Amino acid sequence: MPVWVRLFLVLCTSWSLAGCAGRQSTLDPQGLQSEQILHTLFIFLAVAAIVWVAVVIVLGVGMVRRKRLADQPLDLHQPFEERTGRVILGLGVITTVIVLGLSFVSYAGQRTVFAKDENALTLKIIGHQWWWEVRYEADSPHQSFVTANEIRIPTGQPVKVELESADVIHSFWVPSLTGKMDLITGQKNELQFTAKNAGVYRGQCAEFCGLQHAHMAFTVIALPPDEFARWREHENQSANSPADQLGKQGEALFRARGCALCHNINGTMAGGQLGPDLTHIGSRTTIAAGTLPNTPATLGAWIADPQHIKPGNLMPKMPLQSDEMIAILHYLEQLK
Amino acid sequence: MSMAAEPNELRDDVLNGLRLSRQLEKVWRTPSGLVGALMSVDHKVVGRRYILTAFAFLLLGGILAILMRVQLAGPEKTFLSADKYNQIFTMHGSTMMFLFAVPVMEAFAVYLVPLMVGTRNIAFPRLNAFSYWMFLFGGCFLWISFALNVGPDVGWFAYVPLSSLQYTPTKRPDVWAQMITFTEVAALAVSVEIVVTVFKLRAPGMTLDRIPLFVWAMLVTSFLVMFAMPSVMVASTSLILDRLVNTRFYDSSSGGHPLLWQHLFWFFGHPEVYIIFIPGTGMVSAILATFARRPVIGYPVVILSLIATGFLSFGLWVHHMFVTGLPQLGAGLFTASSMLIAVPSGLQIFCWLATLWDGRPVYRTPLLFVIGFIVIFVLGGLSGVMVASVPIDTQVHDTYFVVAHFHYVLIGGAVFPLVGAVYYWFPKIAGRMLSERLGRWNFWLAFIGFNVAFFPMHILGLIGMPRRVYTYTADMDWAHLNLLSSGGALIFALSFALLLVNVIYSLRKGELAGDNPWNASTLEWATSSPPPPQNFDRIPVVKHRDPLWADNESLPVVAGLSAERREVLLTSLAEAEPQIREASPEPSIWPLLAAIATTVFFIGSIFTPWAVLWGTPPMAVTLIGWFWPAGSKEDEE
Numbered sequence: 001m002p003v004w005v006r007l008f009l010v011l012c013t014s015w016s017l018a019g020c021a022g023r024q025s026t027l028d029p030q031g032l033q034s035e036q037i038l039h040t041l042f043i044f045l046a047v048a049a050i051v052w053v054a055v056v057i058v059l060g061v062g063m064v065r066r067k068r069l070a071d072q073p074l075d076l077h078q079p080f081e082e083r084t085g086r087v088i089l090g091l092g093v094i095t096t097v098i099v100l101g102l103s104f105v106s107y108a109g110q111r112t113v114f115a116k117d118e119n120a121l122t123l124k125i126i127g128h129q130w131w132w133e134v135r136y137e138a139d140s141p142h143q144s145f146v147t148a149n150e151i152r153i154p155t156g157q158p159v160k161v162e163l164e165s166a167d168v169i170h171s172f173w174v175p176s177l178t179g180k181m182d183l184i185t186g187q188k189n190e191l192q193f194t195a196k197n198a199g200v201y202r203g204q205c206a207e208f209c210g211l212q213h214a215h216m217a218f219t220v221i222a223l224p225p226d227e228f229a230r231w232r233e234h235e236n237q238s239a240n241s242p243a244d245q246l247g248k249q250g251e252a253l254f255r256a257r258g259c260a261l262c263h264n265i266n267g268t269m270a271g272g273q274l275g276p277d278l279t280h281i282g283s284r285t286t287i288a289a290g291t292l293p294n295t296p297a298t299l300g301a302w303i304a305d306p307q308h309i310k311p312g313n314l315m316p317k318m319p320l321q322s323d324e325m326i327a328i329l330h331y332l333e334q335l336k
Numbered sequence: 337m338s339m340a341a342e343p344n345e346l347r348d349d350v351l352n353g354l355r356l357s358r359q360l361e362k363v364w365r366t367p368s369g370l371v372g373a374l375m376s377v378d379h380k381v382v383g384r385r386y387i388l389t390a391f392a393f394l395l396l397g398g399i400l401a402i403l404m405r406v407q408l409a410g411p412e413k414t415f416l417s418a419d420k421y422n423q424i425f426t427m428h429g430s431t432m433m434f435l436f437a438v439p440v441m442e443a444f445a446v447y448l449v450p451l452m453v454g455t456r457n458i459a460f461p462r463l464n465a466f467s468y469w470m471f472l473f474g475g476c477f478l479w480i481s482f483a484l485n486v487g488p489d490v491g492w493f494a495y496v497p498l499s500s501l502q503y504t505p506t507k508r509p510d511v512w513a514q515m516i517t518f519t520e521v522a523a524l525a526v527s528v529e530i531v532v533t534v535f536k537l538r539a540p541g542m543t544l545d546r547i548p549l550f551v552w553a554m555l556v557t558s559f560l561v562m563f564a565m566p567s568v569m570v571a572s573t574s575l576i577l578d579r580l581v582n583t584r585f586y587d588s589s590s591g592g593h594p595l596l597w598q599h600l601f602w603f604f605g606h607p608e609v610y611i612i613f614i615p616g617t618g619m620v621s622a623i624l625a626t627f628a629r630r631p632v633i634g635y636p637v638v639i640l641s642l643i644a645t646g647f648l649s650f651g652l653w654v655h656h657m658f659v660t661g662l663p664q665l666g667a668g669l670f671t672a673s674s675m676l677i678a679v680p681s682g683l684q685i686f687c688w689l690a691t692l693w694d695g696r697p698v699y700r701t702p703l704l705f706v707i708g709f710i711v712i713f714v715l716g717g718l719s720g721v722m723v724a725s726v727p728i729d730t731q732v733h734d735t736y737f738v739v740a741h742f743h744y745v746l747i748g749g750a751v752f753p754l755v756g757a758v759y760y761w762f763p764k765i766a767g768r769m770l771s772e773r774l775g776r777w778n779f780w781l782a783f784i785g786f787n788v789a790f791f792p793m794h795i796l797g798l799i800g801m802p803r804r805v806y807t808y809t810a811d812m813d814w815a816h817l818n819l820l821s822s823g824g825a826l827i828f829a830l831s832f833a834l835l836l837v838n839v840i841y842s843l844r845k846g847e848l849a850g851d852n853p854w855n856a857s858t859l860e861w862a863t864s865s866p867p868p869p870q871n872f873d874r875i876p877v878v879k880h881r882d883p884l885w886a887d888n889e890s891l892p893v894v895a896g897l898s899a900e901r902r903e904v905l906l907t908s909l910a911e912a913e914p915q916i917r918e919a920s921p922e923p924s925i926w927p928l929l930a931a932i933a934t935t936v937f938f939i940g941s942i943f944t945p946w947a948v949l950w951g952t953p954p955m956a957v958t959l960i961g962w963f964w965p966a967g968s969k970e971d972e973e
Contacts, residue, residue, distance in 0.1 A: 024800035024812070026731045037727045044725060048718035055685065055714045059707065062693035070696070073629050073857065073885045080694060084633055088686045095682040099675040099721065106725035107668045113727045114664050129503075168498040169594060171659060171734060175800050179730020182660045184595065185497050186588020189661035206734040206802045208491050210498055211418050214805035291809070311418055 024202040026175045030222070032194045033113045033178035040109035044102060051098075113179065120158035120192055123151065127163070127170030127183040129209060130216040130313060131276055131289040136232070145235050146264070148276030149218045150284045152235075154228035155195045163189040168210060174203035174220050182207055195222035202290065211312035217290025238267025239279045239335050250331025253324050262315070265335065275315060282336040288313075300329050348874055349895035356873050359899045364456065364869035367923055375923035377461035378869055382468050383447030384765065389472055390440035395832075396479065397431035400424045402829055405789075409822040411810040421806035422489040423508075427482050429492030430512060433608065434519040435475045437750060438561075441615035442526040444757060445554040447765065449530055451860035451867060452548050454539030454876045456897075456904050457920050459532035460525075462927045462962060467525035469931030474518020477939060481511040488512035491804065493605070494575070496586040496597045501579045510579060510942040513572040517938055520565045527558035535909050539859065540894050541878040542912045548858045549625075549638055553618025556642045557611055560649065564607035571600035581945055595660060602653035609745065610649040614642060616750035617684055619757040620706050624688055626760070626856040627703035628695025631882055634687035641680035641687075648677045658729045667726045674724035681717055685710065700854075701775030705756030708783045709748055716744025719794065734804075737797025743790045755782065755835065762839070763853050767865045768846030774838040781831035788824025792817040857882035862891055875905055878912070926962035933958045 029035040068077060126133040134151050137144045153159045163172055165183040173180035178193035195201075205216035223231060242248045251268065254260055260270035266279040281287075284294050288310055292298040303325065306315040320328070351359055366376040376382060403424055407416040416424065450458045458464050481487055488508045490499040499509040534547065534555045547555075574585040575597070584590035586597050617638075625632050632638060654662065654670040688710065697703060719741040723729050732738055755778070762770050801814050808814055852861035861884055863872050874893035880886035894914065897903045902920040907913055933954040940947025 026798045026800065034731075037731050040725060040727050041722065041731070044722045044728060048721065052715055052718055055689070056711060058689050059692065059710055062689060063697060063707070065693070067696045068694070070630075073625075073631065074882060076630065077694075081633065084690045084694070085637075088634055088637060088683065088690060091686045092679060092683045095679050096676075099678050100672070102721065102725070103668075103672040103675055106671050106727060109725070109727040110664060110668055110671075113730070168503050169495055173802070175731055179727065180659050180733060181730070184660060186593065187595070187661065202800075204800070204802055208495070208498070208734075208804040210503065211422065213422075214418065214807050 023176045023199070024174075024204065028176050030195060030197050030199055030201060031177035032196060034176055034193075035196070036109055036112045037179055040105060043105055047098065047102065114192075116192055117158040117160075120160035121154065122160045122162065123153075124162045124164065125151070125172060125183070127165045127167070127172070127205070127209070129167050130205070130212040130310070132172075132216075132218045133166070133276070136235070143232075143236060145266070145279070146277040147235065147280065147284075149286065149289045150221065151218065152221045152223055152228060152231055153195055154225040155198050155222045157225060158192055158194045160190055160192045163191060169207050170205045170209050170216070171207035172203065173206040174201050176201040177203075177220060177222075180206045195220075198222050198224055200285070204290070212310050215289060215291045215310050217286075219285055219290060221285075235280060239265045241267075242331055242334055244330075246327050246330045247334050248331075250327035250329070253320075253328050254331060257318055257320065257324070257328075259318070259328070278332065278335060280335055282333045296329055296333060299332065300325060303328065345898060346900045347895070348897050348899045351899055356899065357868065357870075360870035360873060361868055363900060363902060366869065371925065372923070374928050375925045377457070377465050377921055377923050377927075379446050379450050379458035379461060379464060380765075380867060380869075380871075382461075382464050383443055386439060386443030386446055386468050386471070387765075389468075389475065390436050390443050393431050393435035393475055394440070395836075397428050397436055398829060398832060400428040400431070402825060404428065405822040405825040407806065408808075408818050410819065411808050411812065411815050413807060416806065418806045419489065422804075423482065423485075423487040425804055426488045426491050426512070427478070430478065430488065430515065431475075433492060433612075434516065435471075435478070437612040437746065438523055438608070439471055439519070440754060441554075441557065441612060441750070442523060442530075444619075444754075444761070445530050445557075445615065446526060448761065448860055449533055449551055449554055450537065451764075451863065451871055452551050452858050453534060453537060453542060454859045454862075454872060454878065455533065455537040456871050456875075457902070458529050459537055460529045460921075462921050462924055463525050464529050465924075466927035466931050467522040467529075469928050470518055470525070470934065471522035473931060473935040474515050474522065474938075477518065477935070478511060478515040481508075486511055488515075493601060494572075494597075495601075496575065496578075496594045497588075499575060500586060507942060510576060513576050513579075514938050514942055516568060516572040518935075520569050521934070523561050524565055527561040530554050530558040531562075536906050537904055538907050538912045539876050539878050540905070540907055540912055540914050542907075544910055545635070546878055546881045546883075546912075549621035549632060549635070550615075550618035550858075552639050553614050553621070553642055556646045557614045560607050560611050560614070560646050563650065564604045564611065567600050568604035571597060571604070574600075576941070580941075595657070598657055598660065599653070602656040603650070605656065606653040607646075607649040609742075610645055612746060613749045614645065616709070616753040617642065619753040619760075620688060620709060622856075622858065623702045623706050623753070623756050623760050624691055624695075625882075626854050627698045627700060627706075628691050629698065630691065630695045631857070631885075632687060633690040633694065634683075635881065637683055638687050641683045644680040645677060648673065648680065652677065652724075655724050655729065658726050659733050664726075671724050671726050675721055678717060678721055685714060700759075701770070701772060701779055702756040702760040704776070704779040705752050705759070705782075708779065709752040709756070712744055712748030712752060712783075712786065716741060716746075716748050720745060732797050734802055735797035736793040736801045736803060739803055740790050740793035740797065743786075743793075747786060747790075752782070758835070758839075760854070761860075762842070763849030764860055764865045764867070766843055766846070767849055768842050769849050769853060770838050770842045770846060774834055774841070778831050778834045778838060781827055781834060785824050785827030785829070785831055789821050789828050790824070792821045792824075796821070852884065857885040859883060922966065924962065926958055930955065930958035930962055 029038045124135040124137055132149050134147045163181055163183040165185045170183040171180045177195055181189050181191040199222055201220040203218050203220055205213060242251050255269055260272055262272040262275035264271050264277045287294045287299055287302055291310060302309055305317050306313055307317055348356055366372055366378050366381055407413050407421055486507050488511055490504055490509050494509055494512055497503055534551055577583040578585055584592045586592045586594050621632050652670055652674040655674045658667050723732055723741055759770050759775055796814055796817050849865045851864055859876055862876060874895050877892040877894050897917055903917050904920045906915045906918050908915055937951030937955060940951055
């Protein structure tokens with residue numbers, strides 16, 4: 001990458017890195033694909049900048065230069081007309097060459113970005129109004145598990161996400177890692193990407209999908225391969241059994257108050273499929289599809305009145321006594 | 337030139353001067369009174385209403401834009417609820433595209449094309465009146481629905497399955513889909529009129545290579561409308577059928593497919609952009625020639641560019657679908673075809689730059705807007721080249737980068753020329769000049785406000801902000817640029833308020849314009865301002881591409897049309913040689929009644945399929961009334 005491109009990158013990223021929700025920026029590439037795309041983008045940007053400046057200069061000079069005197073509008077200078085005609089056609093040819101050249105640059109970039117690796121780690125992501133179901137599928141069912149709104153991947157290894165939708169069209173987009181791809185009803189799409197560096201990257205639905213489209217985010221956490229393997233091993237296991245009395249009470253309430261009708265918690269009687277899987281909710285960084293950080297306070301506020309935080313989502317407001325709420329929260333927090 | 341006179345018929349070759357003017361005015365004027373006004377088939381009256389209505393919708397759409405900018409000025413604002421916001425951005429897009437941008441361009445064409453080609457009225461004037469009423473009723477239908485909280489909320493693109501009955505079980509998408517039908521009927525009608533007017537009603541001698549560039553632009557646009565709009569009508573009608581009578585065009589569980597919608601919609605939706613932009617280029621060419629004080633360089637190049645743009649615009653709709661999982665090679669080809677359209681657009685820009693280079697520019701407000709157009713539009717075109725690239729598009733698609741891009745193209749490419757055109761043609765339409773002082777303020781506020789509002793959106797898109805979000809969380813670091821953008825939007829809105837003030841002030845107090853205040857070259861400036869009902873006392877004869885510059889003393893004319901009934905002169909398609917005199921329809925109330933019957937039919941069919949059955953007889957009755965033979969004389973050689 002040329003020096004000036006690097007310099008520009010540094011300038012841009014210093015701007016975009018200030019956020020603490022994880023990075024969500026095309027200008028902050030952390031994956032092989034996003035880097036390639038940014039490279040293509042800069043070539044286009046450079047050409048565009050040169051063309052635009054040239055046009056504005058010609059326009060400006062054309063406006064201020066001293067003009068040939070003429071009495072009336074049809075008093076034209078024939079040699080000028082002919083010369084100009086040739087210049088215009090010449091510029092037309094140059095324009096054609098430029099756009100064809102850019103088409104090739106674009107196609108070369110496209111081939112790199114969409115290159116496929118057969119040995120990629122495969123995940124299935126299913127879009128719901130308005131959250132993400134993430135399925136880690138392996139040959140052995142013991143190695144398969146389901147989570148939501150948070151995707152952990154190993155660094156340096158190609159990851160293939162298979163994209164489907166449970167309802168309307170959504171779009172999977174983690175700009176720091178790669179470009180987006182739609183999740184289309186009745187169609188299977190896929191997208192491959194490789195994270196270069198460990199880190200937390202924010203993603204967001206990019207296709208308008210109804211009332212709460214704005215609150216349909218997710219997190220990608222890229223881990224070093226050994227750490228990823230440990231996490232996967234742990235995630236495969238069923239939920240922790242509550243260690244204390246309050247936790248046991250919470251588990252019972254989770255079933256008694258209807259939570260279990262929609263949410264699944266592996267290793268318990270809770271087997272609902274409508275809402276996000278909560279087997280390891282305690283270890284996730286956000287709740288409500290990236291809307292809030294996962295803390296006891298926010299989780300409590302969410303359970304107390306989900307329609308206030310994200311109007312229109314499917315989770316109903318459950319009438320809970322405060323001691324019941326404390327028990328349920330305590331239980332959920334233990335589900336690490 | 338004179339044609340054999342018949343006994344007992346008063347022709348315009350036996351009358352002269354004031355007597356001729358008075359006689360023709362009596363024949364061509366719109367009947368007085370409210371009913372008379374509703375009967376009008378004068379292209380200038382209908383055109384003026386069309387322009388005013390379209391600008392009223394611009395005002396409404398603009399207010400929505402400001403509401404959205406207030407909501408987005410900071411993170412997690414609760415100024416608008418998610419539901420209101422989704423309705424508002426849908427209404428903003430639908431209003432601007434279907435009720436403002438396309439109609440306002442056609443409105444200018446309805447007013448100007450007959451004058452520019454030197455005829456007395458547009459072809460099919462009753463259809464023209466019908467078209468206006470359909471547009472008005474369709475627009476009111478949409479906005480009344482919005483006021484009743486039934487405004488569409490699925491985006492101006494209404495993607496299925498979100499807009500299907502299953503996911504939006506309200507009437508909102510039906511309102512959207514049927515508004516499309518209204519405006520498409522109106523647009524198709526105008527397009528047919530424009531094509532026939534240009535092909536058959538041109539003044540004698542106005543050969544194809546003497547047609548003004550604005551008229552060429554509207555001709556190409558009209559063809560685009562005819563080929564593009566049926567696609568969206570098919571799409572929206574299938575959507576209504578899916579919703580109303582359980583057809584399964586878009587239902588993937590029964591063999592339909594949601595991507596069918598996207599193909600049909602964008603096969604219309606991309607040419608739509610050029611339907612809005614090409615008239616803008618026509619306005620630019622007209623304004624530039626007048627204020628650079630010389631004809632536009634490369635007349636044939638400009639025309640061929642317009643036609644090439646028209647053809648190419650049908651071959652690049654897929655670039656709206658690069659992230660739907662298409663085959664890679666196919667997507668790559670659409671990258672090339674999308675970028676190629678930069679060539680004809682570029683050629684036109686080069687012609688305009690050369691015109692300004694060689695011209696002796698007079699910097700009045702219309703020219704300022706044209707210069708603003710070049711600066712903004714070129715930037716928008718270049719960001720368009722970026723989004724045409726598949727890899728870049730996978731990042732910027734459906735982000736604020738695209739929002740920035742298409743506002744640069746559409747506001748830069750169409751609204752700046754349009755406001756320039758308002759300053760340019762207002763004297764012709766109203767008879768008075770707009771204030772130059774306010775005009776300059778208007779331009780600078782618009783230029784600065786526009787760039788402050790929309791340039792930051794490029795960066796917002798690149799740093800991850802998706803479109804169509806009603807809010808964003810505080811930790812996303814988008815707040816500053818959004819606030820800046822909202823500030824710019826207010827300045828931009830102010831510039832339109834100034835335009836409104838200028839129009840209202842100048843209508844009463846403006847300097848009188850005279851026939852040709854700008855010393856322009858095309859035929860609309862050869863008649864009085866505002867033009868009389870008959871447009872011209874005698875039909876001009878065109879011997880030059882810039883008739884008023886070539887014959888600045890007196891324009892040659894042809895006589896022999898009837899002076900006691902409405903008659904227009906038909907000429908041949910290529911050489912514009914006089915062929916026959918043809919009767920032009922009298923004012924009639926039937927187009928309005930037909931539009932009312934059609935409106936009842938369209939709106940009723942949202943609620944019950946039976947409306948299609950019961951709605952047809954009233955329409956048939958009004959059409960019979962409309963076409964009832966009036967016993968007018970046969971056309972003659």
